[in-house]
Every structure is written in structure tokens, then in C-alpha cells.
Amino acid sequence: MSTAIVFPGMGPQVFADVGKFLLINPVAREMAGQASDTVGYNVIDRYRVSESDYSEAAQVAFLVTCLALARWAEENLGMAARFCAGPSFGGKAAATYSGSLTFRDAVWLTAKLSEYETRFFTEDLPGIVTHSFARTPRESLKEILAELDDWHEISCHIDHDFYMVSLREERLDWLQRRIRAAGGLPLYTMDPPMHSSTFAPLRDRVETDLFGELEFADPVIPVVADQDGSVRKTGDGVRTMLLDGFVRAVQWPEVVDTLLGLDVQTVYVSGQDSLFGRVPCTTRNFDVTPVDLRLAMRPPRPTR
Known part of the structure; x- marks a missing residue:
């Protein structure tokens, strides 16, 4: 039996909860600092005053939170994932956790994609x-x-x-x-929207302007693509998965079928999630452990 980690798509977050985790958890605090250095502003402060659930700072904070929670699960729950998946926004976290994309590159890409998406869906x-x-x-x-x-x-x-x-x-x-x-x-x-063939001009634009600046290594942990459930074992495969996320629909049942075929029994969902780790097609097929802020911030049990 195998274990997989899933990085969920992004939804509305409560800043008080996320901000507390980013400030108190040592790994999250360090990663938030690295992210702030990368984008050139304090991510937590910018996120605090964000007016949109999907602002640039909110997206960077979500990426940091998902990856820091994964580290917490390794250290505290003994998680050792053999496969990973990241539907929708979670694809960038999956690409990073798999070893295909560096953390700093993922932060830079997240911030730049937010900028390009905002411009495209405002002007084009x-x-x-x-x-x-x-x-x-x-x-x-x-x-x-x-x-x-x-x-x-x-x-x-x-x-x-x-x-x-x-x-x-x-x-x-x-x-x-x-x-x-x-x-x-x-x-x-x-808003902004996601995953439609109509957004092909945006895909082409970010491939030319942004993805050409990045190096995708072959992942250490295979990534299951959210568009079709295919297993990506090369850097080019992960790169294509992220780009196709602009124009191809997420097919979560196909990801589930692939994980079942890989003999996955246990799934850790790393990040605040109200969808992918909770729907019946996930819960009836796997032992699901939500690795969320509530779990990570829970006080340790006293020992005798």
C-alpha cells in the first residue's frame, strides 16, 4: 500500500488563522520570509490588507501554508508520500514538493501569474x-x-x-x-476564472514570458496531473501540466482512479481544503488525513 499527498485548490481563507500559523510555526515563518524576499514585500502584511480572496499576496500565502503543512506532516505524522497531486492552484505546490520546481521559483511564478491573470481578465x-x-x-x-x-x-x-x-x-x-x-x-x-480553452492566449503569454525563465527538474516524487490523471515523471511533464491548467478542465475522478491504480490507500491533504479531500469519491476510496491549520496548531498532548 502507498501514500499520496494532495495539495488542494485554493478557496477563501481566514487571515487570522493563516497569519497566526505563518508567524508561529517555525518552518512556515522561515518560508514566509523567503517568499517575502522573493516578491519584494512582506507577504503577511500585504495579505492582511488584501481585499480579494485571490490577491497576489493571498495566493503566495496559500502556497507557503500548503508546503509548510506538508513539512509539518512529515515531522509530526510520519508522512512519507510516494506520489503527489495538486488540483487547480495546488499544482504549483505539487510541482514544488515533488522537487520539480524550487520554492523560490514557485513563489515568483505564483506572484507573476497573479499579475498576468489580473491583467488578462481585466483587459482582454x-x-x-x-x-x-x-x-x-x-x-x-x-x-x-x-x-x-x-x-x-x-x-x-x-x-x-x-x-x-x-x-x-x-x-x-x-x-x-x-x-x-x-x-x-x-x-x-x-474571480478570476479558471480552466477553459478560451484562455489559450493567457497560456501562450505566460509560457513565453514566465515559464521560459524557469527550470523544471525531473520530480523526485511522481506527480499525478489533475487534467487527466496521467503520471508525470519528467520536468517537461510537470511544466506542461501547469500550463495546461489554464486551458483544460480539472478531472478529479481521473486522479482518484490513477491513485487507486498505484495502490494508494492513504491520502494526506495538505492545506485548507473544502473540496478535494472531502468529496465522496475521495473519502470512500482512501484513508484521508486533513493536514490543516487546526491540526498543526493544536497544542501537543501532555506527556507523563
Whole structure:
């Protein structure tokens, strides 16, 4: 039986919790300092005053938190992962943990990608969001999308009844009403959006301007790609996985199938997560340990 580590996609975080961890945990504090040196500002201070859940500083802080929690799990839980995965935003943390990308390069890339994404979705393709929803099986979703007489694209398949769809913001209210009418549960709207073939110009731009500055080594720990569940064992494979994240949908059930085929029984989810480590297709197939802030900040048990 094998063990895998999963770095989750990014969602809203509570600064008080994250900031406390970054200041108190020795590894996290050191990594936050390195990240601040890399981007040229104090990440914690900038994150504290951020107005967006997905601001540049928030994204860097999430990356640092995920990787510091993984180190904590190694030291305190004896985690020894043989495979790793990182759906959506978690791909950068997976690339780093696997040994394919250095930590400083990952921080630099995270900050630069935030800058490029903000510009692209403000100037080139404004008014697009990605909406997540549950309790909506595929057949129901097909019926709903068939009625949506405007551009849209499925961006994430998380479980048999859990999806994310990218669409124009002006059609979001209609989609939410239609999902509720079908018995579904609208959840969270992400802005900037993610994972659509329409974003190919952004993929091309960051490949030319940013990825050319980076060196991707062959990973020490194989990475399972979130777009198709393929196992990436080369630096070029990891690089392509990150770039394809702009234009290809996340297919989490395929990642689960691959991990099962690799004889994975235990999965550690390193980072604040409300999706990938909690959906039934994950919990019914693996022994899942959430490595989150609550666990890492828990006072140690007294010894006799």
C-alpha cells in the first residue's frame, strides 16, 4: 500500500488563522520570509490588507501554508508520500514538493501569474467567472447547460454531482436559479476564472514570458496531473501540466482512479481544503488525513 499527498485548490481563507500559523510555526515563518524576499514585500502584511480572496499576496500565502503543512506532516505524522497531486492552484505546490520546481521559483511564478491573470481578465477577457455547485448529477447538468444560450464551459469535475462552470458573469444569476430549481446547491464564485480553452492566449503569454525563465527538474516524487490523471515523471511533464491548467478542465475522478491504480490507500491533504479531500469519491476510496491549520496548531498532548 502507498501514500499520496494532495495539495488542494485554493478557496477563501481566514487571515487570522493563516497569519497566526505563518508567524508561529517555525518552518512556515522561515518560508514566509523567503517568499517575502522573493516578491519584494512582506507577504503577511500585504495579505492582511488584501481585499480579494485571490490577491497576489493571498495566493503566495496559500502556497507557503500548503508546503509548510506538508513539512509539518512529515515531522509530526510520519508522512512519507510516494506520489503527489495538486488540483487547480495546488499544482504549483505539487510541482514544488515533488522537487520539480524550487520554492523560490514557485513563489515568483505564483506572484507573476497573479499579475498576468489580473491583467488578462481585466483587459482582454473581462466579465468571466467560474461557479462551483454540488448535488447536480451529470444528466441534470447537461439539461441545464443546454438551456444556457450563451458561452460556457465546464472547468472542473470534482465528483459525480459536483462541478464548476465558467460563464459570463451576467448569466450567473440565471445559472444559480436553474441549479436550485433542479435540486442543486450553488456554492462559490471564483474571480478570476479558471480552466477553459478560451484562455489559450493567457497560456501562450505566460509560457513565453514566465515559464521560459524557469527550470523544471525531473520530480523526485511522481506527480499525478489533475487534467487527466496521467503520471508525470519528467520536468517537461510537470511544466506542461501547469500550463495546461489554464486551458483544460480539472478531472478529479481521473486522479482518484490513477491513485487507486498505484495502490494508494492513504491520502494526506495538505492545506485548507473544502473540496478535494472531502468529496465522496475521495473519502470512500482512501484513508484521508486533513493536514490543516487546526491540526498543526493544536497544542501537543501532555506527556507523563
